[in-house]
Amino acid sequence: MGIFGLALLAAAAIARAAPNCPVVPRQASGTAAWDTAYASARAAVARLSQQDKINIVTGIGWERGPCVGNTAPVNSIGYPQLCLQDGPLGIRFATGTTAFTPGVQAASTWDVDLIRQRGEYLGAEARAVGVHVLLGPVAGALGKIPHGGRNWEGFGSDPYLAGICMAETIEAIQSQGVQACAKHYIVNEQEWMRETMSSNVDDRTMHEIYLWPFADAAHSNVASFMCSYNKINGTWACESDSVQNKLLKQELGFRGYIMSDWNAQHTTVGSANSGMDMTMPGTDFSGGNVLWGPQLNNAVNSGQVSRARLDDMATRILAAWYLVGQDKGYPQVNLRLNVQGNHKENVRAVARDGIVLLRNEGNILPLGRPSRIAVVGSGAVIGRHAQNGCQDKGCNDGALGMGWGSGSVNYPYFVAPYDAIRERASRDGTQVSLHSSDNTNGVQNVVQGADVAIVFITADSGEGYITVEGHPGDRNHLDPWHNGNQLVQAVAAANKNTIVVVHSTGPIILETILNTPGVRAVVWAGLPSQENGNAIVDILYGSTSPSGKLVYTIAKRPEDYGVSIVRGDDNFREGVFVDYRWFDQNNIEPRFEFGFGLSYTNFSYSGLSITSNARAGPATGPTIPGGPADLWETVATVTAQITNTGGVAGAEVAQLYLTLPPTAPPAGPRQLRGFTKLKLQPGQTGTATFKLRKRDLSYWDVGRQQWVVPSGRFTISVGASSRDIRLTGSIDV
Numbered sequence: 001m002g003i004f005g006l007a008l009l010a011a012a013a014i015a016r017a018a019p020n021c022p023v024v025p026r027q028a029s030g031t032a033a034w035d036t037a038y039a040s041a042r043a044a045v046a047r048l049s050q051q052d053k054i055n056i057v058t059g060i061g062w063e064r065g066p067c068v069g070n071t072a073p074v075n076s077i078g079y080p081q082l083c084l085q086d087g088p089l090g091i092r093f094a095t096g097t098t099a100f101t102p103g104v105q106a107a108s109t110w111d112v113d114l115i116r117q118r119g120e121y122l123g124a125e126a127r128a129v130g131v132h133v134l135l136g137p138v139a140g141a142l143g144k145i146p147h148g149g150r151n152w153e154g155f156g157s158d159p160y161l162a163g164i165c166m167a168e169t170i171e172a173i174q175s176q177g178v179q180a181c182a183k184h185y186i187v188n189e190q191e192w193m194r195e196t197m198s199s200n201v202d203d204r205t206m207h208e209i210y211l212w213p214f215a216d217a218a219h220s221n222v223a224s225f226m227c228s229y230n231k232i233n234g235t236w237a238c239e240s241d242s243v244q245n246k247l248l249k250q251e252l253g254f255r256g257y258i259m260s261d262w263n264a265q266h267t268t269v270g271s272a273n274s275g276m277d278m279t280m281p282g283t284d285f286s287g288g289n290v291l292w293g294p295q296l297n298n299a300v301n302s303g304q305v306s307r308a309r310l311d312d313m314a315t316r317i318l319a320a321w322y323l324v325g326q327d328k329g330y331p332q333v334n335l336r337l338n339v340q341g342n343h344k345e346n347v348r349a350v351a352r353d354g355i356v357l358l359r360n361e362g363n364i365l366p367l368g369r370p371s372r373i374a375v376v377g378s379g380a381v382i383g384r385h386a387q388n389g390c391q392d393k394g395c396n397d398g399a400l401g402m403g404w405g406s407g408s409v410n411y412p413y414f415v416a417p418y419d420a421i422r423e424r425a426s427r428d429g430t431q432v433s434l435h436s437s438d439n440t441n442g443v444q445n446v447v448q449g450a451d452v453a454i455v456f457i458t459a460d461s462g463e464g465y466i467t468v469e470g471h472p473g474d475r476n477h478l479d480p481w482h483n484g485n486q487l488v489q490a491v492a493a494a495n496k497n498t499i500v501v502v503h504s505t506g507p508i509i510l511e512t513i514l515n516t517p518g519v520r521a522v523v524w525a526g527l528p529s530q531e532n533g534n535a536i537v538d539i540l541y542g543s544t545s546p547s548g549k550l551v552y553t554i555a556k557r558p559e560d561y562g563v564s565i566v567r568g569d570d571n572f573r574e575g576v577f578v579d580y581r582w583f584d585q586n587n588i589e590p591r592f593e594f595g596f597g598l599s600y601t602n603f604s605y606s607g608l609s610i611t612s613n614a615r616a617g618p619a620t621g622p623t624i625p626g627g628p629a630d631l632w633e634t635v636a637t638v639t640a641q642i643t644n645t646g647g648v649a650g651a652e653v654a655q656l657y658l659t660l661p662p663t664a665p666p667a668g669p670r671q672l673r674g675f676t677k678l679k680l681q682p683g684q685t686g687t688a689t690f691k692l693r694k695r696d697l698s699y700w701d702v703g704r705q706q707w708v709v710p711s712g713r714f715t716i717s718v719g720a721s722s723r724d725i726r727l728t729g730s731i732d733v
């Protein structure tokens with residue numbers, strides 16, 4: 001049976017087993033919902049013994065329950081055995097759930113409706129299989145190092161974009177009654193030595209870059225945070241008073257709880273007093289080294305950890321549980337249920353709309369009705385990766401849909417490019433020939449004479465506990481794997497209509513490919529998960545115009561990034577100049593800049609209009625989740641008219657970049673502070689509206705320890721990428 005048959009069977013099974021998803025009222029925003037949840041939690045905690053509280057904050061141990069994290073139930077208050085399960089793109093170790101697109105693909109769509117729907121479906125599936133806490137979304141790694149193994153789990157290398165994606169995803173997951181978990185907190189930017197290295201970050205960079213998307217998470221009332229494996233300024237994250245108590249709980253007013261990353265706790269007392277609220281999984285991976293449980297009991301009895309601190313831990317955990325309504329009729333854990341419903345439609349839409357068209361010479365795409373297509377590369381066909389044949393996706397020997405590690409899930413089915421192309425081509429009577437390996441031997445015979453040759457190349461990365469083809473989580477280099485450059489050269493030598501499709505966890509250097517005569521198109525297909533083949537067919541044949549934009553910079557040379565994996569402590573010398581900010585600040589020309597992406601149509605920009613009531617000065621409002629309340633107020637509105645001037649329907653991601661006045665410390669020429677995606681018919685004009693909040697106009701003033709709107713002239717740049725600015729204006733503050 002082919003993959004299409006399997007997909008149909010899965011669809012039939014879905015129709016029989018509709019998930020039981022009771023409608024949960026959308027939570028009220030801000031502090032009122034927390035106040036109510038805290039009242040319930042305090043009343044419950046008052047009825048608990050010390051042992052009950054210890055049970056609530058301590059995992060029962062690795063592999064001792066149905067989920068990757070479990071705590072003991074407290075029957076007297078109806079509190080269940082809590083199930084915490086990976087991860088950011090679906091339910092790990094489940095068999096009937098959807099393999100959603102990775103965060104990076106969702107971000108590449110820049111489409112908040114799709115991102116929110118992805119989150120709702122993630123939440124609905126987690127709820128239906130009884131998962132209380134879904135361990136995602138991810139804003140750390142932010143992806144400052146292009147080689148970073150886990151960058152693909154997050155939402156690209158800009159804090160504003162990541163922050164919007166965090167907020168949309170968290171609110172959507174929690175709207176289904178599931179607790180989300182913002183992770184990995186914080187500055188966990190590489191896999192290499194992640195459990196011993198220290199990220200030494202200055203205060204301003206911490207606030208303006210790395211803490212920024214986590215502030216969005218707190219503002220969205222996220223139930224939980226996960227402290228990361230690394231050290232910050234020499235102190236482990238889960239033992240850090242500065243990042244847990246001061247930054248997160250005091251400054252950001254976070255009212256949920258902080259759990260450890262798995263085995264990231266190092267002491268009994270230090271972690272408790274620095275703000276960690278729950279230890280996971282409760283033991284190390286051999287089932288030993290219990291740091292809380294009886295140890296915490298002793299520490300409380302001896303006064304090293306106060307009873308008030310233990311009460312605070314339990315209260316935070318219970319409040320989060322009440323906040324999302326899990327005290328009423330929550331399903332039992334069953335990771336075997338088929339709960340996919342129609343969710344694959346979101347996977348296909350995100351996979352497709354996250355595809356970025358990088359080159360399209362002579363409009364070779366979309367394909368018309370070719371008489372013969374040659375398909376080349378192991379990335380075009382099912383390998384062990386897509387057949388769930390490698391533990392946690394730790395292999396790269398076929399079509400690629402996601403990276404590897406704890407952030408991966410089983411595919412319920414997988415549509416490979418070759419199968420989807422063949423299916424689509426059969427409608428036109430197009431012949432499709434295949435060279436399914438990355439070996440150049442014999443490839444020229446296959447591609448010669450074909451109207452187009454489509455080469456699939458890949459680059460993979462993942463979590464550091466698995467090494468794949470010598471890559472220890474982080475990538476060793478930024479080249480395509482399996483000699484992808486040579487494969488493309490061999491194909492293009494024999495076929496002057498070569499189309500290169502890249503499936504990759506992050507940037508690769510494309511110079512060799514772009515300089516190869518005959519390479520007419522380059523399609524950056526990212527990580528499309530289970531709908532890999534369908535998404536690429538949608539774009540290749542133009543049933544949808546490409547509308548994704550890069551969420552990281554593609555450089556001409558690896559050195560141009562100015563950063564790489566650090567073999568020791570990382571002093572974050574680049575400061576706030578991460579990704580495009582680095583290239584812009586240092587006048588380094590990228591190959592494809594952040595925010596770039598072509599379409600099958602064109603868009604014109606006109607009619608910039610700006611209204612502002614912004615005032616200079618610090619944010620001084622009362623602290624709500626996310627920081628001072630006034631930081632989140634809209635202080636300026638910018639609109640622009642976008643017109644589809646081409647011949648086909650398409651969607652444009654209009655982006656707003658802000659330049660702060662020189663009275664603020666240097667932050668690079670432009671920072672992303674708004675985006676809108678408009679779907680437009682040929683000739684149609686739409687209005688892009690950007691709302692700027694006070695935080696969007698602020699810098700972190702290290703001396704005052706406040707966010708401050710500087711006085712002077714702010715430049716507003718609206719355009720199609722970070723370097724393709726079409727309209728400019730200004731605000732005087």
Ligand SMILES: *[C@@H]1O[C@H](CO)[C@@H](O)[C@H](O)[C@H]1NC(C)=O
Pocket residue numbers: 200201202203204206232233242243
């Ligand atoms: C880390 O150290 C730097 C340099 O002293 C300081 O600016 C920053 O605030 C520290 N960060 C934390 C989280 O303590």
Ligand SMILES: *[C@@H]1O[C@H](CO)[C@@H](O)[C@H](O)[C@H]1NC(C)=O
Pocket residue numbers: 599600601602646647
């Ligand atoms: C978009 O406009 C440019 C410049 O006018 C032109 O070269 C290109 O072919 C157009 N693309 C499409 C898809 O219409």
